[in-house]
Amino acid sequence: MEYDAVIGMEVHVELSTASKVFCSCSTQFNAPANTNVCPVCLGMPGVLPVMNRKAVEYSVAAGLALNCTISRWSKMDRKNYFYPDLAKNYQISQYDLPLCHGGWIDIRVGGVTKRIGITRAHLEEDTARNTHTLSGGVSGIDFNRSGVALLEIVTEPDISSADEAFAYLTELKRILQYLEVSDCNMEEGSLRAEANVSLRPRGSAGFGTKTEVKNVASFSGVHKAIDYEIARQRQILDSGGTVVQETRGWDADRGITVSQRTKESAHDYRYFPEPDLVPLAVDEAWEARIRASLPELPQARWRRFQEAYGLSPYDAEVLTASRAMADYFEATVAAGAGAKPAANWIMGDLQALLVKNGLPVEECKVASGELAAMIRLIDDGTISGKIAKDILLEMFDTGQSPTSIVEAKGLIQISDESELERIVAEVVAGNPGPVEDFRNGKEKALGFLVGQAMKASRGKANPKMINEMLLKALEN
Ligand SMILES: [Zn+2]
Structure with a gap:
């Protein structure tokens, strides 16, 4: 039998607020264990949480960029469960009234645009971090992460393949990074992605039993885990078996998913309204102020780069991959370089140097104005394109201007x-x-x-x- 895969994604991103969501502790990553803590985020009896205004604003900004409706009135809820990383025995989250709901983003896979529905985006607190690799057979708990603001973004089951899941995550990350509401650093755990995967007979409308795949450390890992899970479920269904609803962990070393626990239902968590926090009321004026502060978003910039600079869809895609890269390109053009040569130099030689040195464009020593100056030296015949490659390398290493390098090394093109x-x-x-x-x-x-x-x-x-x-x- 042929099957269609039905996939929904749940993504948690840590918001890059300076302090935690319900207390004033720092959110700094990699601080010594249990130094960014206070009675609130340690869950001491009798303490009271206070909502971080910035966390709400970042969540609303993300919701607007994901085309969501912002709730005029929402509330926080307690999600009750016992686990060592949760000192209060409940997590403050949102249940039936999320801050943002009913949105969408467009992804492009193989040149085709597809709209992925966003069910909801809600605000909650992160838990502490458990460590099981300490010596002496003991586990450690680091509460530095406890209470860091998290935004959970849930999609509709609109994703049909591992490729689409990968494209969705890439686009979501790009949007959140443009907004500067999260660094989305997966290695540091600021972005965590889970996939709900089920199969149904091709063309049918119902849903099969889904499994939730967790513990994936990279977008390519998500791609592999989904492909594996689709194949595993197909084999079960083809042999007449039934898929068990459960949470499965991705084992990257073995390239398989492993059963972790059977899935809880919402009622197991005994959600109820958080009595220590007032409801969240985002009025029209506040929403409008946040909307007005949004930067130009990646898809809009991608279209503008094609129209304003005559770039191909591919070139525009590469140059808008990050906000810093797009800013760098536009600054180079503004400084007098032609759009096409600027695009070619940035995507070619400069990008190769950045990758080789593991640097983001923000840390590049070649100022955009100096790159433009170098391109102008080629245009007016002062240097050849071949020599320019060597000059760019020198600029990259030393931060010197192209004219001073040309003069110091006698590199002026011979046209005599x-x-x-x-x-x-x-x-x-x-x-x-x-x-x-x-x-x-x-x-x-x-x-x-x-x-x-x-x-x-x-x-x-x-x-x-x-x-x-x-x-x-x-x-x-
Ligand atoms: Zn604290």
């Missing part, structure tokens, strides 16, 4: 005719074999001779002029 004539004459005299070959119709020999002339000028000859002058000399 008499000097080029001399080089051409030398090359023709010194390579009788290839010259003969060219005159006998082997046109490839010209490339070799141009190469020799460029070499003789140590890369500084104007390649266009060399080409023309060699051709003339050979035809005579």
Whole structure:
């Protein structure tokens, strides 16, 4: 039998507020264990939470960017369960009245746009972090993470493949990073993704039994885990078995999902309204202020880059991958570089240097204005494109301006005719074999001779002029 996969994603992102959601403790990552704590986030009896206004604003900003309706009135609820990472024995979350609901984002897979519904995005607190790798057979609990503001974003079951799940996560991360509401650093746990996966006979409308896949450390891991889970469920169904509703952990080393626990239902958590916090009321004026503060979002920028700069959809995609990259490109163009050469240099040589050195563009020593200056030096014939590659490398390492590098190293392109004539004459005299070959119709020999002339000028000859002058000399 053929099956369709039905996938929904649940993503938790840590909001990048300076302090936690219900107390004033710092959210700094990697502080010594249990130093960013207070009676509130340690769950001491009798303490009272106070809502972090910034956490609400970040959540609303994210909700608006995900095309959600913002609730005029919502509330916090207690989700009760016992686990060592939860000192209060309940997590403050949102149950039936989430802050944001009913949104969507568009993803592109294989050139096709698909709309993924966002069921809800709600605010809650993070739990402490358990560590089971300490020596002496003991486990540790670090409460630094306890009470950090979390936004849980849940999709409709609109995703049909691992590729679509990957595209959804990439787009969601891009939006949240543009908003600067989360760094979405998966390695540090600021973004955690879970997938609900089920299969149904192709074309049918009902839903099969779903499993929830957790413990995935990267987007490519999510892709692999979903593919594995689809294959596993297909095998069960094909052999006449039934899929068990459960939570399964992804074991990246073995490339399989492993049963962790059978899935709880909502009523197991005995949700009830949090009595220590007043309801959340976001009025129209507040929502409007937050909406007005939103930056241009990635999809809008992607379209504008194609229209305003004549870039291909692919180039616009690469250059809007991060807000910093898009800003860098626009600053380079504003400083006088042509859009197409700026795009080519940034996506080509500069990107290669950034990747090789593991640097984000924000930390690049080549200021956008200096890159534009380098491109102008190529345009006006001062340097060749070949020499520019070496100059860019020097700029990347030292942060020097292209003009000072050109002057210090004497790299100005030779466009002086008499000097080029001399080089051409030398090359023709010194390579009788290839010259003969060219005159006998082997046109490839010209490339070799141009190469020799460029070499003789140590890369500084104007390649266009060399080409023309060699051709003339050979035809005579
Ligand atoms: Zn605290």
